[in-house]
Amino acid sequence: MLKYNVVVIGGGPAGLGAALEAKKNGCEKVLIIERDRELGGILNQCIHNGFGLHEFKEELTGPEYAGKFIKMIQEENIDFMLNTMVLNIDEANDEKIISAMGEDGLIEISADAVILAMGCRERTRGAIDIPGYRPAGVYNAGAAQRFINMEGYLVGKKVVIYGSGDIGLIMARRMTLEGAKVQCVVEVNPHSSGLTRNIVQCLDDFNIPLKLQTCINYIHGKDRVSGVTLAKLNDNREVIEGSEEFIECDTVLLSVGLIPENELSSGIGVNLDKKTSGPIVNNSMSTDKEGFFACGNVVHVHDLVDFVTKESRIAGKNAALYVLNKKAKKKSSTSNNIKTVASDGIGYVVPQYINIDSNEDVNLFMRVRNICTGKKLVVRCNNEVIFEKKRAHMIPSEMERININKDLLGKIDSDIYISVEEV
Ligand SMILES: Cc1cc2nc3c(=O)[nH]c(=O)nc-3n(C[C@H](O)[C@H](O)[C@H](O)COP(=O)(O)OP(=O)(O)OC[C@H]3O[C@@H](n4cnc5c(N)ncnc54)[C@H](O)[C@@H]3O)c2cc1C
Numbered sequence: 001m002l003k004y005n006v007v008v009i010g011g012g013p014a015g016l017g018a019a020l021e022a023k024k025n026g027c028e029k030v031l032i033i034e035r036d037r038e039l040g041g042i043l044n045q046c047i048h049n050g051f052g053l054h055e056f057k058e059e060l061t062g063p064e065y066a067g068k069f070i071k072m073i074q075e076e077n078i079d080f081m082l083n084t085m086v087l088n089i090d091e092a093n094d095e096k097i098i099s100a101m102g103e104d105g106l107i108e109i110s111a112d113a114v115i116l117a118m119g120c121r122e123r124t125r126g127a128i129d130i131p132g133y134r135p136a137g138v139y140n141a142g143a144a145q146r147f148i149n150m151e152g153y154l155v156g157k158k159v160v161i162y163g164s165g166d167i168g169l170i171m172a173r174r175m176t177l178e179g180a181k182v183q184c185v186v187e188v189n190p191h192s193s194g195l196t197r198n199i200v201q202c203l204d205d206f207n208i209p210l211k212l213q214t215c216i217n218y219i220h221g222k223d224r225v226s227g228v229t230l231a232k233l234n235d236n237r238e239v240i241e242g243s244e245e246f247i248e249c250d251t252v253l254l255s256v257g258l259i260p261e262n263e264l265s266s267g268i269g270v271n272l273d274k275k276t277s278g279p280i281v282n283n284s285m286s287t288d289k290e291g292f293f294a295c296g297n298v299v300h301v302h303d304l305v306d307f308v309t310k311e312s313r314i315a316g317k318n319a320a321l322y323v324l325n326k327k328a329k330k331k332s333s334t335s336n337n338i339k340t341v342a343s344d345g346i347g348y349v350v351p352q353y354i355n356i357d358s359n360e361d362v363n364l365f366m367r368v369r370n371i372c373t374g375k376k377l378v379v380r381c382n383n384e385v386i387f388e389k390k391r392a393h394m395i396p397s398e399m400e401r402i403n404i405n406k407d408l409l410g411k412i413d414s415d416i417y418i419s420v421e422e423v
Helices: 013-024 041-045 062-075 141-151 166-177 196-206 263-267 305-327
Strands: 002-009 030-033 049-051 079-081 085-092 095-102 105-116 120-122 138-140 158-162 181-186 214-220 227-232 245-248 251-254 258-260 292-294 337-342 346-350 353-355 362-368 372-381 384-394 400-404 416-422
Touching: 002 013, 002 095, 002 305, 013 030, 013 041, 013 062, 013 105, 013 305, 030 105, 041 062, 041 141, 049 062, 062 305, 085 263, 105 305, 120 141, 138 141, 141 166, 141 251, 158 166, 166 181, 166 196, 166 251, 181 214, 181 245, 292 305, 337 346, 346 416, 362 372, 362 416, 372 400, 384 400, 384 416
Parallel strands: 002 030, 002 105, 030 079, 105 292, 138 251, 158 181, 158 251, 337 416
Antiparallel strands: 085 095, 095 105, 120 258, 214 227, 227 245, 337 353, 346 362, 362 400, 372 384, 372 416
16 A cells, blocks of 8 residues: 555645645655646636735736646655545544545555645535526536636537626636627625626626626526526515516526535544534644644635635645654644634634644634625634724625734633624
8 A cells, every 4th residue: 555644635726735835844755636637726727817916926827826836846756646536535543544546446545644625616506496497508607617718618609607706707707708798697695706806807897797686587498598587686585576587698607606525524524614614623724633634625715826825834734743743653732722703794714723822823714794894803802802903895705814923822711703893
């Protein structure tokens, strides 16, 4: 059986960053396992720019961002397997046993530590139950993006996009640039769920209408999509009778949410957070199962890859420390964990736990529940405010970040509560 110190599952930006950091922190034998035909993850299909502003201080395309990391992986001689899908993870004699299907059949690999970096997948039509037949021409937006940008197929000519998340917005522009007519982007919420810069650059610049508080009520067409019926929604998300409108199209792209890929994680007994659908982690990106770390979209859906990279470095470094401590038969740092609680106005907080003995700055990532203007993010411990940050404008689609520096961490002795409050 092949033996490694750290095995990273997934060769997207999270996996690449984590593998590099594990190697840099003293783990000689690091392996990345990727089911696709190349490293880079979702970035390979994101040929638009907007990546790397924080990490490299320049605006890169997805493949360029991934390319920089792949080069570093090669320079560090880190092993990777492509076209290899991890199917199962077991534990035996203090080792993790990874079963994967590769080009030559089933293989087993043993590891001291595992980093989960499997990204996320798209919600499908089945998850949102749109009535109608099942004609050709209904795609997930990310799948259509792969067809167009990597395989060279234009998936349709007259398009309606359902969901105004970033993938939907980016595909509205992409389809237009390829010569298709995007009839409209339809959103059930009263606000878009994408980044503001994407609304401006992908819709406004191309005069593509965004229909808010609207749903697709029916998909028409038997062999191929021939149109959709849209309907306006009231504040309780009920269809307003008489508001129906038929829009002709041959293609519907669905951009209706992402689900972290955690079948492997739950299979090994890692506890998942109901709000993020990702593993519960502490500030070392350690899950609650010893020797398993996680980072990137598998933990929570990120809008910026730079923060995926940041998180992956923490996971890689701490996986390496765990392995080195294990080899030296030293106990890993004590887990004096306190909880980070999403309080008023906050949807979720990651990490869910902080090891207050870690003596390092901690970045808390969170999303607000609703659009808020002129409010502040407040962190309380024992009912006392320990940190606050004014924010002119916050929206659920843009991740918020709070840095708790290590001096402040030293003063925390019980769970902390994060909320949105009036200034
Ligand atoms: C359409 C779109 C536009 C975006 N635009 C921007 C932007 O403009 N700027 C920006 O900063 N960010 C953007 N992002 C976000 C950014 O690309 C993601 O946050 C980032 O790619 C997530 O990295 P990841 O490694 O966690 O996941 P992924 O990139 O999804 O990588 C996960 C990898 O794990 C592999 N995998 C999964 N399961 C297994 C298994 N069982 N065995 C082996 N391999 C497995 C997958 O094949 C995949 O390669 C965009 C994302 C999308 C989808």
